[in-house]
Amino acid sequence: MPFLSQVFPGEGKPGRWNGGTGAGDGRANTGPTVCAGRALTCVSVGRYRGPLGFVGPHGVGGQKVGRLASAYGQAVTAHRLARERLDLARRLLAALGPAAPSATELVARLARLGGRLAAPASGATPATEDPVPVRIGEATTLDGGFPVLVPLGGGCHLTVDADARDLRVGELLRTVVLRLLAAAPAGTVRVAGIDTVAFGATFLPLRPLLDAGVLRPAATTVADVAALLDEAERHARAAQQAAPADRELLVLVAAAAPPPREAARLAALTHAGASAAVCVLLAGHPPAGPGEAPPSGAATAVRLLQRYAHVGDPPGHPFSADGSGLAAPVVLDGDLPPDTVAALAARLGPAARRDTPPAFADLLPTARWTESSASGLSTVVGRADRRAVTVAFDDATPHWLVAGRTGAGKTVFLLDVLYGLAARYAPAELQLWLLDFKEGVSFTEFVPTDRDPSWLPHARAVGIESDREYGLAVLRELRRELDRRAGVLKRHGVTKLADLPADARMPRVVAVVDEFQVLLAGTDALAREAVDLLEELARKGRSYGMHLVLASQATTGIESLYGRAEAIFGQFPLRVALAGGGGVLDPRDDAASALPTGAAVLNTAAGAFGAGTVVRFPDAYGARDELARLRQELWRARPADNRPPAVFRGYAAARLEDDPAFAALRPGGGHPVALVGRTVDVAGSAASFTLDATPGRHLAVVGAAPVGADVLRAAALSLARQHAPGDARFLLAPLAEAGAGAAESTGANLAAAGHPVERLDAAALRDRLADLAGAGPPGKRTYLVLFGADAATAALARPDPATFRSGHDDLRALLRDGSGRGVHVLGWWRGLPRLAEDLGGAHHRDDVACLVALNVPAAELGLHLGVPALAYQPRADRALLVDRHDQRTLLIVPFAGGGEG
């Protein structure tokens, strides 16, 4: 490659540093420069013929050996060679003795010596741990010139007293950046420029590097600079936590001194040491003018004079004994040729581009279901720099807290984690409970649909657009599982899941609650119970292999957590902060404030200040086909007994005809049950009332919502399914227009099933009630179904001229003792006061023990039921089932539809 041979004429020859960062521009260093290792690399000599510098400029003659030895000694002292190297050099000099070898032989022997010493190789010298020698110009002496090199990286920095308004400064900075980049392995150095004096012009000649993604657009305003410094400080903190091999060098190049505050922050970075992996090239330092500039750390200071520059002592490797720096004027190097910049950009580009977000495929293991979850679960979630980042559910990080503003990528992050886990662990090792409270489709991925019958075999329960009640049901179910596991562990005499014998092993459970703040909203009984359950699960889950992931836009300001947030969240050591999700980190930590979509701060120390790592995760939504392929692959590999997950779709209506409980009904069972909807629970079980002979076993559906008629239809049809044709009578009273369709459909269905159906208008109802209310022996089971019972009020209120009994009197008598005689009333009242009136007052409420309350205000309902603080929020497509006899109060999805035609 022409560029490489130009910049590194001797690249690849071990132990030889051929001017590497020193030459390359065709100036000086015409001969090989053998480097005595990384510790020495500050000065070398032009037209160089020896290993350690200070050989004469025009070749070495035998008569100059004394001078050589003395210069050599100076070099050794000046550069504080490692003891080993020092000894080697001394032995070599001793070996020369009085009978000095010829110059040629000397060069050869010194070269051999150099060959035994480690030297930085171009493109392969990590600049984070140890400094890299970088040429900045050429010193001039009476004997000739020699290149001047300064240590950079590895905690060493450079300052220049003038700023980039002096053209030489821009040239110097650009050249140094290029040489540093060229010396280090591709992709291990990133450069960020600050140019507040020339609006970024200083970095324009480096444009190819910008395009290649190695150089960031220059920060040109104070706000840009502050943001860049935020990032640099985060980088430094992350580097300090990372293994040395994983560090990436961030080169901050300031073309002029930034404002005092930012200058102080830059200076602080120069004091941070090698582990911070930051190298500062700071021009305009110290700034002219009043005020004291913050002292910079380990930096070589360059002062510009009129025609030359003065180079101060490099940190750790001083030129002088008295701190006066290099005692020779230095001509600073100018810009490298544009094609050199282009060639370097072309070489570094692919590696820089590799730092683009990881692909979904990067998260997956090569083989499926090979991992054991005995001691924990772990998966790759993304990359930090070029390193894969693994997250775990184990003793150290049993539970996770994920936060980010809407659109920050929470769901995508969770999908990445869930698919990563599902690919590693078989369903016998891992079970997933997935709960989503937002409007959206977060977890629809994992459940069978009309288009794709596959499901994630690990998924046990999936809630999509969940109700809070469903969330509570899931938590209760998880607590039951916790208790069950506690029992198993006790029986085996162990305290941890990992200690169970192989034949008693249980899968780990990961329960994800997305938008969990919805579940905990308010301070009602539900929120309080949910908080209690969460706390218990968080506290005990670690030992029983049950792990929680709580995700939210905001983790603060949740009322039900007041005074308890710390106790609960304290159990969540892994914090994932996406953009805007800094609430899960230490309040002083602003690492998440400027994250782009697709990046998150991972903090395994419960959000402790500065302990986070910025990780980039792939966009699972952008890999939908891959996701589907993986899910189908896992589904095909599922065990024979694997069942689809229990799914709750908050947005979906419940239909009687789709309900497995309805399909399972047969004549000849026990007491008939009336199905009215689907319970909001984990199993999605049918909501029903048993209509036995107990007084009051009648059903009132209450509320103006038209679905009331559908509920009645469902109750009637489900009862009919439990009777052979002719065994039961159905009296249908379509009293209100609103229920006419459902009544019609009910009648048609009953008739089609062979049941005798009698239709009643209000007047006929009045008469029938008189018959039915008359005491008599139990007869054929009879169902009186009133569609819009409130519409019959006027007809029922009229007293019979002969008996003086009103229809209401008969109705009340029937409600009181009808069920004992096998007569049950099923009615839809469009308002609770009407029902109360028909019952003869709230104190008769037990005469109708089965209630389905639709859109009835909670206070009104509470009053009727005698439950003052009833926790119920009427909402569309939901109802409250109340059975006064067995004290059941359940949220249900009422059966809808069926009354259309």
Ligand SMILES: Nc1ncnc2c1ncn2[C@@H]1O[C@H](COP(=O)(O)OP(=O)(O)OP(=O)(O)O)[C@@H](O)[C@H]1O
């Ligand atoms: N790693 C990523 N790279 C690129 N785009 C991403 C990445 N992660 C998420 N996105 C995009 O960001 C958008 C929002 O993602 P997502 O739905 O996960 O956000 P969210 O935090 O769950 O938002 P909300 O709370 O509103 O549902 C999506 O369009 C998604 O494709």
